[in-house]
Amino acid sequence: MADMPTYPTRYAYAEAVQELAAANPDVVLLNADVAKSMRTNEFAERFPDREFNFGIAEQNMMAAAAGMATVGLIPFVSTYAVFASMRACEQVRTMICYPRLNVKIAASHGGLTPGQDGVTHQGLEDMALMRSLAGMTVIQPADATSTRKAVWAAAAHPGPVYLRLTRDPVPVLYDDSLQFEIGRAITLRDGEDATIIAIGDMVALAVEAADMLEAEGLEVGVLDMHTLKPLDEAAVVRAARATGAIVTAENHTLFGGLGSAVAEVLGEQCPVPLSRVGLGNTFAESGPYRELLVKYRMSSVDIAAAVQTVVSRKDRVCSG
Amino acid sequence: MDTDTPALRDLERMAATIRCDIIRMIHRAGAGHPGGALSAADLVTALYFRVMRLDPRNPSWPARDRFILSKGHACPVLYAALARRGYFPLSELDTLRQLGSRLQGHPDMLKTPGIDMTAGSLGQGLSAGLGMALAARVKGLDIHVYVLVGDGEVQEGQVWEAAMAATKWQTANLVALLDCNRLQNDGEVAGIMPVEPLAAKWQAFGWEVREIDGHNMREIVETLEDVRDHAVRPTAILAHTTKGCGVSFMENVPGWHGRAPNDEEAERALCELRRRLDG
Ligand SMILES: Cc1ncc(C[n+]2csc(CCOP(=O)(O)OP(=O)(O)O)c2C)c(N)n1
Numbered sequence: 001m002a003d004m005p006t007y008p009t010r011y012a013y014a015e016a017v018q019e020l021a022a023a024n025p026d027v028v029l030l031n032a033d034v035a036k037s038m039r040t041n042e043f044a045e046r047f048p049d050r051e052f053n054f055g056i057a058e059q060n061m062m063a064a065a066a067g068m069a070t071v072g073l074i075p076f077v078s079t080y081a082v083f084a085s086m087r088a089c090e091q092v093r094t095m096i097c098y099p100r101l102n103v104k105i106a107a108s109h110g111g112l113t114p115g116q117d118g119v120t121h122q123g124l125e126d127m128a129l130m131r132s133l134a135g136m137t138v139i140q141p142a143d144a145t146s147t148r149k150a151v152w153a154a155a156a157h158p159g160p161v162y163l164r165l166t167r168d169p170v171p172v173l174y175d176d177s178l179q180f181e182i183g184r185a186i187t188l189r190d191g192e193d194a195t196i197i198a199i200g201d202m203v204a205l206a207v208e209a210a211d212m213l214e215a216e217g218l219e220v221g222v223l224d225m226h227t228l229k230p231l232d233e234a235a236v237v238r239a240a241r242a243t244g245a246i247v248t249a250e251n252h253t254l255f256g257g258l259g260s261a262v263a264e265v266l267g268e269q270c271p272v273p274l275s276r277v278g279l280g281n282t283f284a285e286s287g288p289y290r291e292l293l294v295k296y297r298m299s300s301v302d303i304a305a306a307v308q309t310v311v312s313r314k315d316r317v318c319s320g
Numbered sequence: 321m322d323t324d325t326p327a328l329r330d331l332e333r334m335a336a337t338i339r340c341d342i343i344r345m346i347h348r349a350g351a352g353h354p355g356g357a358l359s360a361a362d363l364v365t366a367l368y369f370r371v372m373r374l375d376p377r378n379p380s381w382p383a384r385d386r387f388i389l390s391k392g393h394a395c396p397v398l399y400a401a402l403a404r405r406g407y408f409p410l411s412e413l414d415t416l417r418q419l420g421s422r423l424q425g426h427p428d429m430l431k432t433p434g435i436d437m438t439a440g441s442l443g444q445g446l447s448a449g450l451g452m453a454l455a456a457r458v459k460g461l462d463i464h465v466y467v468l469v470g471d472g473e474v475q476e477g478q479v480w481e482a483a484m485a486a487t488k489w490q491t492a493n494l495v496a497l498l499d500c501n502r503l504q505n506d507g508e509v510a511g512i513m514p515v516e517p518l519a520a521k522w523q524a525f526g527w528e529v530r531e532i533d534g535h536n537m538r539e540i541v542e543t544l545e546d547v548r549d550h551a552v553r554p555t556a557i558l559a560h561t562t563k564g565c566g567v568s569f570m571e572n573v574p575g576w577h578g579r580a581p582n583d584e585e586a587e588r589a590l591c592e593l594r595r596r597l598d599g
């Protein structure tokens with residue numbers, strides 16, 4: 001993994017949305033004074049009449065996007081995850097999701113990737129919040145290639161979409177032949193002993209963990225669960241049946257994100273040992289992304305340890 | 321498109337009719353917000369029966385003018401106007417707030433024919449209106465967007481975010497109509513959280529400001545048509561109104577913000593309103 005090329009998915013988004021806009025005149029881009037950071041300022045130069053920088057006013061931007069969608073545009077609203085999902089949460093709920101408007105929310109700085117900026121800029125609750133909204137589609141692609149495809153898929157998908165992006169560079173896992181479909185998990189690796197279900201930047205770490213475990217004699221599958229909602233429940237159940245143990249990995253709080261969603265499916269349809277890797281009941285702090293992952297037990301080593309745990313629990317029956 | 325332009329007297333009678341509808345609907349539903357619906361009745365009537373370009377047979381006509389009832393709690397006034405304009409049968413007004421009804425407690429653009437934007441969470445409508453005004457520019461549509469905002473509602477910061485942005489983009493096709501009835505839910509706006517001087521605030525944000533008597537049909541129509549035909553930047557129309565207007569015992573009484581009249585009160589209210597209709 002260390003020798004793989006890396007790229008921040010926020011930049012892949014900014015490039016893809018330009019290509020999309022060149023093909024579709026209804027695509028407009030909304031910024032909130034973080035265009036330079038997301039490189040969406042290039043869109044502004046190329047399509048000056050279809051870019052709107054709202055300044056530091058995310059609530060207004062979100063509700064304005066709703067208004068634009070009612071007239072037939074496809075607004076891509078670009079800001080950081082914290083501000084998109086929390087500052088403008090009710091605007092997303094009431095003005096976009098409730099009327100099922102065709103607004104795409106591109107949320108950079110997902111999880112601990114804006115590491116050094118600290119807690120104020122680390123969007124760690126956004127997926128849980130967005131997942132709770134009726135009709136919302138929630139996606140975090142694992143790499144630059146799948147991000148590009150996700151942008152086109154989001155535009156083709158009627159209704160609201162929340163697209164989470166990373167600030168930091170993450171390994172490029174896929175080539176252009178990738179088939180990306182909203183709501184369908186990608187099998188990166190088959191296994192027999194356990195399956196790691198990961199989302200976003202944690203997918204690369206899951207692959208790393210599976211490599212480490214292979215050296216220890218464990219065959220571990222990896223699923224890229226890029227769509228948190230609607231969740232590919234069939235893929236979760238298949239993995240549970242095939243391998244009998246599941247680990248989830250997300251750069252997000254453990255309260256309400258991928259781990260919770262997978263636990264819901266397993267609990268109702270196919271209970272097997274489960275361990276969830278993510279941020280516990282705490283705020284993180286400033287620091288480099290990779291170092292934060294280690295300190296907050298979200299690194300590939302932690303994922304591998306979680307796999308060992310679930311494998312060891314396989315034959316243990318839970319009883320009162 | 322419907323081109324007949326009713327005379328002022330007809331508009332006044334329509335407003336009185338709509339006021340009767342409001343009382344009947346809220347009485348029947350047993351809940352709702354009569355005060356702010358009655359204060360906005362003349363403004364909404366002028367828009368739907370004279371000023372706006374609409375086609376009730378084609379509610380989603382792309383080139384129609386748009387209306388957003390940002391103070392969504394006043395929706396009985398909008399439902400009555402839409403029904404009287406022919407968007408859906410008058411009998412449907414009886415279903416307000418009931419299970420399965422297309423007439424929700426606050427406006428729902430997916431349920432009710434003729435509703436251009438979902439609303440009810442105060443402070444958000446002007447932003448949506450701004451988005452529509454900008455989208456019209458991108459799509460090359462010549463449409464006007466009217467947003468009805470409460471005077472308590474402007475306490476929401478988002479209203480001023482939208483005001484700032486409309487000036488940046490000089491959306492001359494965006495009109496904010498302020499229902500200045502001086503009351504909000506808990507009491508007087510001046511006491512809860514003062515918003516004055518409102519005209520100076522909108523001016524300072526770069527808007528054209530007009531002040532009118534929000535119950536004088538001639539003034540309402542003349543101002544709206546003048547703004548529609550001549551505005552060069554976003555315009556705020558401060559309409560001075562009386563909360564509960566038309567029903568003496570509801571006028572200027574904060575308690576009538578959000579409660580339904582009982583049988584006897586509804587009858588008295590309708591008697592007063594009918595006298596106005598006949599007079
Ligand atoms: C964001 C938000 N907060 C609170 C409410 C509850 N609420 C409904 S109406 C109202 C008062 C509105 O006052 P005003 O804007 O002056 O409207 P009007 O007097 O015309 O009824 C309040 C607080 C709401 N609908 N939205």
Ligand SMILES: [Mg+2]
Binds near residue numbers: 471
């Ligand atoms: Mg008021």
